[in-house]
Amino acid sequence: MNEQTLSRRLERVAAHVPAGARLADIGSDHGYLPVALMLRGQIDYAVAGEVAQTPFHSAQRNVRKNGLDERVTVRLADGLAAITPADRIDTISLCGMGGETMCEIFQRGQPYLNGQQRLILQPNGGERELRTWLMDNGYQIVHEELLRENRFDYEIIVAVPGAGIQYTEQELFFGPRLLEARSEPFLAKWRRVLRQRQQTLAHFEHAQEVPQDKAREFARQVEWINQVLG
Incomplete structure (x- = not known):
């Protein structure tokens, strides 16, 4: 610069x-x-x-x-x-x-x-x-x-x-204006995040001790992301 x-x-x-x-x-x-x-x-x-x-x-x-x-x-x-x-x-x-x-x-x-x-x-x-x-x-x-x-x-x-x-939980998570526009960079980001969350949940399934709150939160996020990506 x-x-x-x-x-x-x-x-x-x-x-x-x-x-x-x-x-x-x-x-x-x-x-x-x-x-x-x-x-x-x-x-x-x-x-x-x-x-x-x-x-x-x-x-x-x-x-x-x-x-x-x-x-x-x-x-x-x-x-x-x-x-x-x-x-x-x-x-x-x-x-x-x-x-x-x-x-x-x-x-x-x-x-x-x-x-x-x-x-x-x-x-x-x-x-x-x-x-x-x-x-x-x-x-x-x-x-x-x-x-x-x-x-x-x-x-x-x-x-x-x-x-x-007032924004919904999903709007706070994704961004109300980003969720509205659903641009290609937005969709590409959430495809990447979805893969990461799914890998983490798969890891949780084989882990000895799993933080249940985190597992539930990630599962909820995966559900939201799948809905957004259609």
């Missing part, structure tokens, strides 16, 4: 950042996303938040090298604590961390959420837990997409405030 070229995964995240946004990219990983979007003229202002020293200093260098010190603020902070009211943030992105970690960041960072921000999320696993948190905390999932990069499946979830939305 260079300053204006992002990975395919981050390009899909960037596609959902509104023009003229005031973006907070939390866990910014060297500031790649805000720097690229600012150089393209897509956003007005950005905060790059990092909790670790090494990527924090790397983001600072990246911002300074591109002459963006006045428009991209790099802050060393835990999660959403990187945001101040003066930033007037309207879009928040979190990418490349587990869904459970994202839930923890949002839970701890509730005071920094103003009930109006668009959330653009790219979890590495834990998607069901993340969707459940969004539903339980007054967010509506307006877009989802799935892409495969370097032999990994990545899901992108875009959510906006929308109280009273």
Whole structure:
């Protein structure tokens, strides 16, 4: 990647950042996303938040090298604590961390959420837990997409405030918008997962001690996946 070229995964995240946004990219990983979007003229202002020293200093260098010190603020902070009211943030992105970690960041960072921000999320696993948190905390999932990069499946979830939305267990598991569209990458992912779950259940049958809760959960997932794949 260079300053204006992002990975395919981050390009899909960037596609959902509104023009003229005031973006907070939390866990910014060297500031790649805000720097690229600012150089393209897509956003007005950005905060790059990092909790670790090494990527924090790397983001600072990246911002300074591109002459963006006045428009991209790099802050060393835990999660959403990187945001101040003066930033007037309207879009928040979190990418490349587990869904459970994202839930923890949002839970701890509730005071920094103003009930109006668009959330653009790219979890590495834990998607069901993340969707459940969004539903339980007054967010509506307006877009989802799935892409495969370097032999990994990545899901992108875009959510906006929308109280009273209820999703079924299957929608939380597969993703309501992904389930609706049933794209080829989506179907291909679940064919792979189905094979893995079936192999695990077969292993359970010959194992000495089997965690019954896990076996029942996997069996239920296999049933859901078979229904989706038809």
